[in-house]
Amino acid sequence: MSEIGGLAVALVGTTASGKSAFAHQFCLEYPEIEIVAVDAMTVYRGMDIGTAKPNARERAEVPYHLLDLVEPSEDFTLYEYQRRAREATKEIWGRNAAAFYVGGTGLHARAILDDLDIPRQYPQVRSDVEEKSRVDLGAAYEQLVRLDPLAASRMEPTNERRIVRALEVTIGSGRPFSSYGPGLGHYGPARVRQVGLRVDVEEIDRRIEQRFRVWMEAGLLEEVASLVQPPRSLSRSARQAVGYRELLRHVEQGDDLETCVKDAIAQSRRLARRQRSWFQRDPRIEWFDDPNDAATRIREILNGPDGFVRD
Secondary structure, eight states: OOOSSOBEEEEEOOTTSSHHHHHHHHHHHOTTEEEEEEOSSTTBTTOOGGGTOOOHHHHHHSOEESOSOBOTTSOOOHHHHHHHHHHHHHHHHHTTOEEEEEEOOHHHHHHHHTTOOOOOOOHHHHHHHHHHHHHOHHHHHHHHHHHOHHHHHTSOTTOHHHHHHHHHHHHHHSSOGGGSOSOTTOOOSOSSOEEEEOOOHHHHHHHHHHHHHHHHHHTHHHHHHHHTSTTOOOOTTGGGSTTHHHHHHHHHHOOOHHHHHHHHHHHHHHHHHHHHHHHHTOTTEEEESSHHHHHHHHHHHHTSGGGBOOO
16 A cells, blocks of 8 residues: 555445444554544544444554544534544644545535535524524525525525525625535535445344344443433534434433334434435445455555545
């Protein structure tokens, strides 16, 4: 493998597709490769079992980045995630190592791999805009038409969530919301090569249920309960983690545990289908059914010109 910095490759796929185990084993064979976790929830400390976070032994064997960045009581934005990912990548390249982006959170993957221009959040502006939109959504939309007619033309006048976000960014940044890139429906030239692990839906469903039952035996319920034990709390973002969200109904509201477990398994299966649809829309991903073939292709990428990030 080349010893020149600037090398990277990505491994994507749905939850329970075997990405993490594959990547870990691959890096055991190639110590000059470091894993960058592409996951919206492994950034939270203490959310370990239900996010399939690598354990202490695995982290001692392979360098991992973007794990345990913040407390689960904090909201962690996509903008901040991208900033930390850029920093991690620079550190990796500074050691003449290669970055191995691994995960299934599609939006976070696009943020890193395509180096998206992501607008920041402006909480005070958003609060003001939300209050005005609740009183008169039509007036809020007309304000957006005046400030950013292109953004307004891309959304329905009744879509409050999108109108509020567009106004928040336009007012907060002083820059039109529509100026932040071509959008997620646009797939430009590959900046980082992506390899996908493809597993059929029935097998994913089976793995998800089996895995969740194992997690329950390993103490997932106790982990969830500890996260909301005063004075601890969960942010709005952390509460959206599939599996945690459903078990919280048992912990906080007393809902039947087995019902919550079954709901968590069902929601995980829905998540897998959404992830599959997201990644299948990207024509740049090279898909493999056989992990050995995927490993061969990753080695080819990192040993050839395709391994260099194209900025």
